[in-house]
Amino acid sequence: MIKRIDHTTITVRNLARSIDFYTHLLGFTIDHEMWFPESRLRIVFLRLGDTILELFGVPEIRGEALSHVNEVLGYKHICLLVESVDEEHQRLAQAGVPFRIPPTTVQETVRIAFFSDPDGMDIELIEYLP
Structure with missing residues (x-):
């Protein structure tokens, strides 16, 4: 099992x-x-x-990270559950981390944002809204 x-x-x-x-x-x-x-x-x-x-x-290492490209086979991203997407976005942006997708509400129940690690691998922040 x-x-x-x-x-x-x-x-x-x-x-x-x-x-x-x-x-x-x-x-x-x-x-x-x-x-x-x-x-x-x-x-x-x-x-x-x-x-x-x-x-x-x-x-x-050969090649570039392609996790942000939907048409490429492979693992897509890591998702980190956070208490507040907006607070983490502000903290990381102040540290110089560029965001590919800023904080966005999806289907009224989820707030997400996407940024990349130093090698270009996508990382998602997610907050489940009440």
Whole structure:
């Protein structure tokens, strides 16, 4: 029986920059790390509550992130549940994070906003309205 999704993995261009972004701006903490010298792969597991985000630090990355393109097969985005989309938008925008979609109400019950991590991977903020 499948219990739940254990973690999600993102390959990043600059591991130190991504760790800084996810920990200092989004509140994740470093859970643990793994190093594979033969492949020069460093993996850092970040935790936010019960959620684990695995960052693959690979020295030579090819290509660009396409998570914002609907017509490309693959994982689309990470969604973070927040108390207030507007407050998080203001906090992140003041820190210099550009938003692709500003805070928007969808179907009167959900408020969302989209921004990108340092490698262009989409991140959604979501707030369920009363």
